[in-house]
Amino acid sequence: MFQYVFSRLLWLIPTILAMALVTFLVMHATPGSxxxxxxxxANPLSPEGQKALAKYxxxxxxxxxxxxxxxxxxxxxxxxxxxxxxxxxxxEILRETFPISLFLGSxxxxxxxxxxxTLGILAAVYQNRGWDYVSVSLATxxxxxxxxxxAVFLIILFSFIIPxxxxxxxxSPRDWVLPTVTLALAPMGIIARFTRASMLxxxxxxxxxxxxxxGLSEAPVIFKHALKNALIPVVTLLGPLFAAxxxxxxxxxxxxxxxxxxxxxxxxxxxxxYPMIMAVVLTYGVFLAxxxxxxxxxxxxxxxxxxx
Amino acid sequence: xxxxxxxxxxxxxGGLRPSSLSEGASTAPSDASPSDGWAGQSPASKVEQSRAxxxxxxxxxxxxxxxxRLAVAGGVVIVLLCLIAxxxxxxxxxxxxxxxxxxxxxxxxxxxxxxxDQLGRDLLSxxxxxxxxxxxxxxxxxxxxxxxxVPIGAxxxxxxxxxxxxxTRFIDVMYAFPRLLFVILVMSMLGAGLFNIxxxxxxxxxxxxxxxxxxxxxxxxxxxFVDAARGLGAGFSRLLGRHILPNALTPLVxxxxxxxxxxxxxxxxxxxxxxxxNPPTPSWGQMVGExxxxxxxxxxxxxxxxxxxxxxxxxxxxxxxxVRDALDPKLK
Numbered sequence: 001m002f003q004y005v006f007s008r009l010l011w012l013i014p015t016i017l018a019m020a021l022v023t024f025l026v027m028h029a030t031p032g033s034x035x036x037x038x039x040x041x042a043n044p045l046s047p048e049g050q051k052a053l054a055k056y057x058x059x060x061x062x063x064x065x066x067x068x069x070x071x072x073x074x075x076x077x078x079x080x081x082x083x084x085x086x087x088x089x090x091x092e093i094l095r096e097t098f099p100i101s102l103f104l105g106s107x108x109x110x111x112x113x114x115x116x117x118t119l120g121i122l123a124a125v126y127q128n129r130g131w132d133y134v135s136v137s138l139a140t141x142x143x144x145x146x147x148x149x150x151a152v153f154l155i156i157l158f159s160f161i162i163p164x165x166x167x168x169x170x171x172s173p174r175d176w177v178l179p180t181v182t183l184a185l186a187p188m189g190i191i192a193r194f195t196r197a198s199m200l201x202x203x204x205x206x207x208x209x210x211x212x213x214x215g216l217s218e219a220p221v222i223f224k225h226a227l228k229n230a231l232i233p234v235v236t237l238l239g240p241l242f243a244a245x246x247x248x249x250x251x252x253x254x255x256x257x258x259x260x261x262x263x264x265x266x267x268x269x270x271x272x273x274y275p276m277i278m279a280v281v282l283t284y285g286v287f288l289a290x291x292x293x294x295x296x297x298x299x300x301x302x303x304x305x306x307x308x
Numbered sequence: 309x310x311x312x313x314x315x316x317x318x319x320x321x322g323g324l325r326p327s328s329l330s331e332g333a334s335t336a337p338s339d340a341s342p343s344d345g346w347a348g349q350s351p352a353s354k355v356e357q358s359r360a361x362x363x364x365x366x367x368x369x370x371x372x373x374x375x376x377r378l379a380v381a382g383g384v385v386i387v388l389l390c391l392i393a394x395x396x397x398x399x400x401x402x403x404x405x406x407x408x409x410x411x412x413x414x415x416x417x418x419x420x421x422x423x424x425d426q427l428g429r430d431l432l433s434x435x436x437x438x439x440x441x442x443x444x445x446x447x448x449x450x451x452x453x454x455x456x457x458v459p460i461g462a463x464x465x466x467x468x469x470x471x472x473x474x475x476t477r478f479i480d481v482m483y484a485f486p487r488l489l490f491v492i493l494v495m496s497m498l499g500a501g502l503f504n505i506x507x508x509x510x511x512x513x514x515x516x517x518x519x520x521x522x523x524x525x526x527x528x529x530x531x532x533f534v535d536a537a538r539g540l541g542a543g544f545s546r547l548l549g550r551h552i553l554p555n556a557l558t559p560l561v562x563x564x565x566x567x568x569x570x571x572x573x574x575x576x577x578x579x580x581x582x583x584x585x586n587p588p589t590p591s592w593g594q595m596v597g598e599x600x601x602x603x604x605x606x607x608x609x610x611x612x613x614x615x616x617x618x619x620x621x622x623x624x625x626x627x628x629x630x631v632r633d634a635l636d637p638k639l640k
Binding site: 015140143144156250251255288 | 480486489492493494497569577580581593596597607610611614617622625
């Protein structure tokens, strides 16, 4: 077990390095540069000025050297100054915005897991009856629709037609509702689908029949005997779902004006803010990789048949 | 192959038989001619039987797809969308670039059934043209993804060894990337434009299908009928193209069916951010992205394109679900 965790953690290093390298190469291999006047937020500069800036930011060095400098600094958590927000370091910006995104993401994930499991269980228990249709259609809509489209519909429904929630902002818990729901619907749909399928399988299994035969009432049969086994395939889903919530947050954050990290997603990329791009990509990458590891470990804990 | 179904390109009879009839695979090689798999020389009755069973998966699939009402509805909507995309030029009431600065941001009216946008352009015309963009991206990108992913996956799975290890490692790294993040990265570096969208989706999308192809090839290459074909002297490309890939087709068809809405979604998301289609070419995603900023004052700007995206995505999802269920032999 310990060995497994250790080797998985070791594997993180080359994976993250490769990710950094790919991002770095994509940034530098494509035409254009952050000093280019066409880039968003850049000023037209004289050639001398450009040279001086390039030297200041170390962009005049050969690529391999730049990459090496980046790696050594990034290991100490130093990503340098942002090219676009010139007075602030990338680490500073991320420290301020990442917690907000993380908070939004966690709320969405909790809602997705709780809602998805509930819908899935209801659908399986009442197969081909009302609840099943409700949960299946909700799941389909959640999975099929892009979250910015969902956001538009939710705003129209719950801000205009029934004015319950504000259309944006991040000041009071009331502001949290719509972004969280928007972000949660897709993963909720996926979880509900998988829970339903796996519950249906488990409910028909012999041990469920045994549990019923020994006179248990419905609730313990479902929750104690069926659900625990049905959860196993669902847990594997969580890894990819973290990714969905993470990348989805950009759209949700921009529509609902949430001051999270998602905003920097695109701003940094279109502005060719090299240090920011690297930091954002790596933050997501590390976060996802760690979450995948956690999910794999949880999987082992739930299913005693799995040994590492 | 003389007996292959005309127009199908692959031979379902030869291709699908082994999976449904394993004892047939082991007896067949003995009486097969070297030039032609093993279906060629078997007794006529057996050929008839195998062909009936073979084609029946596809025919059966179509039959079951037709019985699935949601899938049929999805299919009808897809056909309609394709027609709109093809005849967009004729269907547009006004050119999508025609501005009318006297009537900006107007709500739906008789002159403009869906209203006008910030530049006084007819929203309906722009949405009709947007269908063409969406469909083009959805379908063409799959062609690109398949033509990159399938060969790489097939070669990787078939050759094994170091090449396979290298490719799978690379695929793993690509998988670790949040995909949309990578597409956005590539797009913002390349610049907006339809052509670049194909490059970005192609660069990132082949991974999934390559992985699936590899898994299929890995499983199939150990099968007896492949051994038999190899024993009869079939070469690398014939083994892959004639014997292995046709059997791997079902999951790939399903993957492509689900890949189309994903590509449409990707384009919409990119254009929403502003790194997708170049204006003035309309794209639904871009219309939602621009319109949602004015959702309080001009709801129609983002609601109609949102509905268009929603309908398209749902249609492809229902159709895709139907195709998957129809081709799943376990659900018979």
